[in-house]
Amino acid sequence: MRVLFTMNPAPGHLFSMVPLAWALHLRGDQVLVAVPQPLHQQVRRAGLTAAVVGGDASFFELWPSGLSLGGNEELDLNVFVALAERTRDDVDALVRAWRPDLLVTEPVEYSGPLAATRAGIPWVLQHWGLPVPEPVHNAALARVEERLSRLYGGTAVDPPALTIDTCPPSLGAVPGGTPMRYVPYNAACxxxxxxLEPSPRPRVCVSMGTVPIPEGVDGLSAAVHGLRELDVEIVVSGAGVHGIAELPADVRRIGWIPHNQVLPGCALFVHHGGAGSSMAALTIGRPQLVMPQMCDQFAIAERLTAAGAARAIPFPQRCAAAVRIEAGKLLSDDGYQARASELAAEIAAMPSPSAVAEILTVR
Structure with missing residues (x-):
């Protein structure tokens, strides 16, 4: 079977889909990943084959003028529609030339479902982890309805043949979704x-994700200085590490190391609320301090705190003092670790990507 994956040019969007792509490849299926040029290096690092669609289209090039990233709670889908406008013709041509039997895409990639519909092949929707609440997503879709209509050119896009849901059931599974265990991946190291050695003090990992925005650097700095007032070992990772010119000597700066390798030795994970970071911590079973800074991260923070596995700091209140207070509460209350462990057990009991690949193969 030939399976085409389509996704937006962001590492976090790719990382969540790599395990299923691997599972299909190991079954003997042919897998191809269609993305704009900026993501090709990450695709190749994942051991997958890439095809260029949309040229060098990127988020930062197409982000709406004047719209701030940091602190913006509104889910604005215009950038994703703009990316689909750039990739649509190339994805159509690729589908005609490569002739896949199945297409797999993500929630805000719009050219893949359109191409699948036009070619008469089934397509599958895979969620990243904690899906955006349906009312929030529907409201965002309504704001770009006219632009999507022009993109589709009057074509009524077929619904997905299957929706894959990697969210643990107690955090709000997608209605009618096919569950799949979230398997962390974010490159090799x-x-x-x-x-691998035990720390004499509780180890705390701090990361602000793969999108290097100024607000992420500010959040990272606030987290580090707030945690230094506690008796903990601080480990800083991710894209924002190099944005801080100086870190205290007792803070470890580790760069890009997968969170599923770092978090098992940690007592707490402080991060921006990205879907991949949140799911990595849930999979390992670690409490989280979430400092959301844009888009769906605010909804994710609300869901994690409501589940009892995290605490959150509102964007306007981000500062070292707030980090010290909230991290202290998480580290001193065993209830957060207990709830995080329960969620990790839920995830472990979900069907593996290999089991879901078997379902896709018979479609």
């Missing part, structure tokens, strides 16, 4: 020796 060489693990430093100290990471």
């Amino acid at each position: 060489t693990i430093p020796g100290w990471l």
Whole structure:
């Protein structure tokens, strides 16, 4: 079977879909990933084959003029529609030339479902982890309805043949979704020796994700300085690490190491609320301090705190003092760790990507 994956040019969007792509590849299926040029290096690092669609289209090039990233709670889909406008013709041509049997895409990639509908092949929707609440997503879709209509050119896009849901059931599964265990992936690395050694103090990982915006650097700085007032070992990772010119000598700066390798030795994860970071912590079973900074991260923070596995700091209140207070509460209350462990057990009991690949193969 030939399976075409389509996604937006963001590492976090790719990472959540790699395990299913691997599972299909290991079954003997042919897998191709269609993305704009900026994501090709990450696709190749994942051991997958890429095809260019949309040229060098990127989020930062197409982000609406004047719309701030940091602190913006509104889910604005215009950038995703703009990306689909750039990729639509290339994805159509690729589908005609490569002739896939199945197309797999993500919630805000719009050219793939259109191409599948036009070619008469089934398509599958895979969620990243904690899906955006349906009312929020529907409201965002309504704001771009006219632009999507022009993109589709009058074509009524077929509904997905299957919706894959990696959200643990107690956090709000997608109605009618097919559950699949979330398997963390965010590239390979060489693990430093100290990471395998127990820390004499509680280890806390801090990361502000893969999108290097100024607000992420500010949040990272606030987190580090707030945590230094507690008796903890601080480990800083992710895209924003190099945005801080100086870090205290007792803070470890580790760059890009997958969170599923770092978090098992940690007592707490402080992060921006991205879907991948949140799911990595849930999978490992670690409490989270969420400092949301844009888009769906605010909804994710609300869901995690409501579940009892996290605390959150509102964007206007981000500062070292707030981090010290909230992290202290998480580290001193065993209830957060207990709830995080329960959610990790839920995830472990979900069907593996290999099991879901078997379902897709018979379609």
